[in-house]
Amino acid sequence: MSEQTIRIIIAGPRGKMGKEAIKMVTSTEHFSLQAVVDTKNAGKKLSDLEDQPNLDIPVYDDMVACVSEVEADVLIDLTKPDSGKKHLQIALEYGLRPVIGTTGFTDQEIADYSRTAEEKEIGAVIAPNFAIGAILMMKFSQMAAKYMPDIEIIEQHHDQKLDAPSGTAMKTAHMIKEVRSNKRQGHPDETEDLQGARGGEYDGIRIHSVRLPGRVAHQEVLLGTTGQTLSIKHDTIDRSAFMPGVKMAVETVMKLDTLVYGLENLME
Numbered sequence: 001m002s003e004q005t006i007r008i009i010i011a012g013p014r015g016k017m018g019k020e021a022i023k024m025v026t027s028t029e030h031f032s033l034q035a036v037v038d039t040k041n042a043g044k045k046l047s048d049l050e051d052q053p054n055l056d057i058p059v060y061d062d063m064v065a066c067v068s069e070v071e072a073d074v075l076i077d078l079t080k081p082d083s084g085k086k087h088l089q090i091a092l093e094y095g096l097r098p099v100i101g102t103t104g105f106t107d108q109e110i111a112d113y114s115r116t117a118e119e120k121e122i123g124a125v126i127a128p129n130f131a132i133g134a135i136l137m138m139k140f141s142q143m144a145a146k147y148m149p150d151i152e153i154i155e156q157h158h159d160q161k162l163d164a165p166s167g168t169a170m171k172t173a174h175m176i177k178e179v180r181s182n183k184r185q186g187h188p189d190e191t192e193d194l195q196g197a198r199g200g201e202y203d204g205i206r207i208h209s210v211r212l213p214g215r216v217a218h219q220e221v222l223l224g225t226t227g228q229t230l231s232i233k234h235d236t237i238d239r240s241a242f243m244p245g246v247k248m249a250v251e252t253v254m255k256l257d258t259l260v261y262g263l264e265n266l267m268e
């Protein structure tokens with residue numbers, strides 16, 4: 001193993017994203033997949049799992065056991081909200097650099113984990129979206145929000161998604177909050193005659209979550225002002241779109257000693 005090789009554990013190998021991440025990691029020369037963490041299949045090998053490469057990689061069902069027994073530099077987590085949070089905490093405690101793609105984190109949780117990473121001087125990345133087009137969509141929305149502060153976000157995902165709104169929608173609203181002052185949108189006397197009709201609210205921004213079979217991951221940011229609207233839209237049509245971002249996050253987290261929230265903060 002060369003000195004620059006990055007040793008990786010992946011949590012969630014049977015998932016839609018986990019499968020893509022295994023393909024990416026095992027086909028990257030300077031990455032070495034050391035183990036996977038799966039709620040099922042403990043004690044088996046990766047090669048025993050359906051649709052996986054024929055590799056003699058151990059499968060653990062417990063993150064603490066995995067990080068105690070396996071030497072690794074980076075944990076890639078692509079699981080579900082409660083597991084992602086638990087795994088992030090364990091990674092920080094055991095000195096692994098977490099790259100968290102799992103969504104469902106609140107602002108407060110991100111602030112708490114940032115503090116832990118800073119205290120321990122460990123690099124960490126929480127990236128609600130690894131796709132370059134989605135990062136640009138968020139950045140363009142932030143840029144436009146300065147001039148058009150009335151904004152509604154409509155995100156659409158497959159119907160197996162657990163968290164709503166999406167991590168991307170929350171991150172977009174977070175980025176917009178940085179450049180505009182809190183604004184109550186719509187008519188001051190508006191009512192919701194059907195609960196939820198106006199969507200969720202984050203700092204005055206309305207967020208609407210659609211869940212349908214057949215969708216992958218889509219977001220449209222609508223900005224309106226007198227006589228005009230601007231629509232900024234991104235569509236993910238294949239999960240391979242996320243992998244260059246995952247690769248970049250793994251490489252960059254090795255050079256960090258704090259937690260970075262959002263891939264845009266790792267880009268030139």
Ligand SMILES: NC(=O)C1=CN([C@@H]2O[C@H](COP(=O)(O)OP(=O)(O)OC[C@H]3O[C@@H](n4cnc5c(N)ncnc54)[C@H](OP(=O)(O)O)[C@@H]3O)[C@@H](O)[C@H]2O)C=CC1
Pocket residue numbers: 011012013014015016017018037038039040078079080081083100101102103104127128129130131160167242
């Ligand atoms: N940042 C980004 O760019 C992207 C982020 N995501 C996020 O990534 C996460 C995964 O998405 P996706 O792959 O579509 O979801 P899937 O449901 O397809 O996969 C999640 C996998 O994680 C497994 N899992 C759940 N808990 C644990 C645990 N404690 N330890 C190990 N494995 C566990 C699940 O197993 P089981 O089915 O047995 O519960 C399942 O196999 C979601 O939070 C999603 O929002 C998705 C796409 C892009």
Ligand SMILES: O=C(O)C1=N[C@H](C(=O)O)C[C@H](O)C1
Pocket residue numbers: 103128129130157158161165166167168169216217218
């Ligand atoms: O669950 C998904 O699929 C996705 N989750 C992320 C999110 O919540 O924003 C990223 C992408 O939208 C796909």
